Amino acid sequence: MFTNDVDDYQVLLFDESFLVSTISNADVRITGFELELGAVATEGLDIVAGFGYLDDKFTDFINPLLSEDSSGNRLPFTPRFNYNLSVQYLASFGLLSRVELQGFFGSYFFDEGNQFEQGPFALVNARLGYERENYGVYLFVNNLFDTELSSRTVFRTRECAPKVRRSPNLRRSSQSKLLSIMKNTHPPAKLVLKKIWILGTLYVAQFLPIAFFLQTLPAYMRQRGMSVEVIGLTSLLGLPWMLKFLWSPFVDRYRLSNRGHYKSWILTMQGFMVVLLVICAFLNIKTQFFVLLAGMLLIVVFASTQDIAVDALAIGILTPPERGIGNAVQGGCNYLGFILGGGVLLVLLEILGWEGGLLGMAGFVLTLMMPILAYQESDPAPRLGEQRSSSTQRANPVMDYLRTFTSFCRRPGIGRWLLLLLVYFLGTSMTNTMFRPLLVDIGLSLSEIGWMYGTAYSAGLMGAIIGGLLVKPLGRKRSLILFTLLLTGVNLLHLLPAWGFTSLPLLYVVSSGFNLAYSMVAVVLNTIMMDKTRPEMAGVDYTLQGTILFMGSLTAAGISGFLTTAIGYSGVFIVGGTITLANTIVVAKAFFHEPST
Known part of the structure; x- marks a missing residue:
């Protein structure tokens, strides 16, 4: 906390020629506080959050150009509230990735008369690079989502000012004697940021428990001395995610x-998740495991149902040009949820114990409900079921249910598209599944593999962002071809460890490169899947496509072990790269038209 009284504070004033006319002095008082929290979640993973409040005002100042007393007004270019959040991962061999959010809200004036005010805004910056003790090389992007905002103003008196267009996001009091000719703030950019913020919080909320149950929970159970047979039962928690298409028509x-249609599902499912997390926090993991398993299974059912509703909501509120960045947010937030649920929560369990860890997760998921609570969902297109007569629905409820799936599959070109989805990640899934056993055979410890994949997941987050930014300028088809070619190259890069090149930096490059390229391809596929959905059945269409993509990957993962026994690691990696390359050729030869904007 701080309080400062400043005498002869310099105020920059402009005359009617738009040039600096004079620098006047004023007395001001500045009061406020700053709060910053930092955590080292795991080795190399730093999370920093900050919040600040500023109450500054002129205690004695008269504008010599306008003869106006500004005493008591706020100082220009100082936001009332500011906040920041950054996540940075620095691998042991020097690879660095960083994402940060910076935002301001409350009053933010451009003039000492407090006549012109900037609305609240938030900026996202990202950085990827290589850092050593004496040097570093970085690729960075500031203002990642291209948010347009007013950065400066020039003022003139009313008597000599021409007519100018004012920004819709710039507020002015009724007694102003000034006009602003600042850069026009772009309202759609602010609207896109709001959509991304809402969707991002929802994707993190629904993926956080999944990552915790499938990644953190088995390690925690083993640490508590539970048998591997019991631990293996936790794999059943993934079933609802694979079968969610079955109840997507009801959503x-x-x-x-x-x-709101989808908002009502989201709030209900996320609310149930919070309640069940609180209940599970008070269950004994050893003596009440099967009750706990049932509770966790219900949480995954609610999370997967929320995923149907969130995907459908995203399809409804994102325009075709926005879907690339929307899917980048989806992929990035899934990776972020994986990092939090699979890493940070493991540390919290060690510190707070089972009860404290789950209550903390419940509180975090509850907090992530706040943005969607304030969102006003517009009515979606009429439901497909609403377009049929009620007598038909009563007479053939089963056929009506099946028709929601078959009607989508019968659309022109959809059959070929679904077949492409089924095989698209076959080769990639084979390669990825067999890479971990290869790392063990090479001689890496579990902790070394864990650190490696922590870096790889950070690269995946960056890949999702990069892919989303490139979808619009490159187009769907070109993006998919280029990114899949990159993924083909990374698939074949796995041959180097299989042939005996096993240096740790090379293994990091292979694992991080795979996750980077994979997430870029996934963003494009998800964007195209959105394009192909019907607005009136967005949940069914998108979920069905995602399930087919997942089933193809799951099948390939299942047979990869048998294939490795027959032809070895090198053979599997060659087959995987060949299949991925073949998919690229199919896309290049016979693919879809670009959606209209």
Whole structure:
């Protein structure tokens, strides 16, 4: 906390020629506080959050150009509230990735008369590089989502000022004697940022428990001395995610309240998740494991149902040009949820114990509900079921249910597209599944593999962002071809460790490169999947496509071990790269038209 009284504070004033006319002195008082929290979640992973408040004002100042008393007004270019959040991962061999959010809200004036005010805004910056003790090389992007905002103003008196266009995001009091000719703030950019913020918080909230149950929980159970047979039962928690397409028609057809069709599902499912997390926190993991397993299974059911609703909401609120960056947010937040649920929560469990860790996760998921609570969802297109007569629905409820799936599959070109989805990640899944056993055979410890994949997941987060930014300028088809070619190259790069090149930096490059390229391809595929959905059945169509993509990957993962026994690691990696290259050729020869914007 701080309080400062400043005499002869310099105020920059402009005359009617737009040039600096004079620098006047003023007395001011500045009061405020700053709060910063930092955590080292794991070795190399730093999370820093900050919040600041500033109450500054003129205690004695009269504008010599306008003869106006500005005493008591706020100082220009000082936000009332500011906040920041940064996540940085620095691998032991020097690879660095960093994402940061900086935002301001409250009053932020451009003039000493407090006549012109900037609305709240947030900026996202990202950095990827290589850092050593004496040097570093970085690729960075500031203002990642191209948010347009007013940065400066020039003022003139009313008597000599021409007519100028004012920014819709710039507020002015009724007694102003000034006009602003600042850069026009772009309202759509602010709207896109709001959409991304809402979707991002929802994707993190739904993926956080999944990552915790499938990644952190087995390690925690083993640490508590539980048998591997019991630990193996936790794999059942992934079933609802694979089978969620079965109940997706109900999410599309029915609303649970008048708070918005998909919003009602999201709030209900996320609310149930919070309640069950609190209940599970007070269950004994050893003596009440099967009750706990049932509770966790329900949480995954609610999370997967929320995923249907969030995907459908995203399809409805994102325009075709926005879907690339929207899917980048989806992929990036999934990786962030994986990092938090699979890494940070493991540390919290060690510090706070089972009860404290789950209560903390419940509180975090509850906090992530705040943005969607304030969102006003517009009515979606009429549900497909609403377009049929009620007598038909009563007479053939089963056929009506099946028709929601078959009607999508019968659309022109959809059959070929679904077949492409089924085989698209076959080769990639084979390669990825067999890479971990190869690392063990090479002689890496579990901790070394864990640190390696921590870096790889950070690279995946960056890949999702890069892919989303490039989808719009490159187009869907070109992006998919280029990114899949990159993924083919990384698939074949796995041959080097299989042939005996096993230096740790090379292994980091292979694992990080794979996750980078994979997430870039996934963003494009998800964007195209959105394009191909029907607005009236967005949940069903998108979920069905995602399930087919997942089933193809799961099948390839299942047979990869048998294939490795037959032809070895090198053979599997060659087959995987060949299949991925073949998919690229198919896309180049016979693919879709670009969606209209």
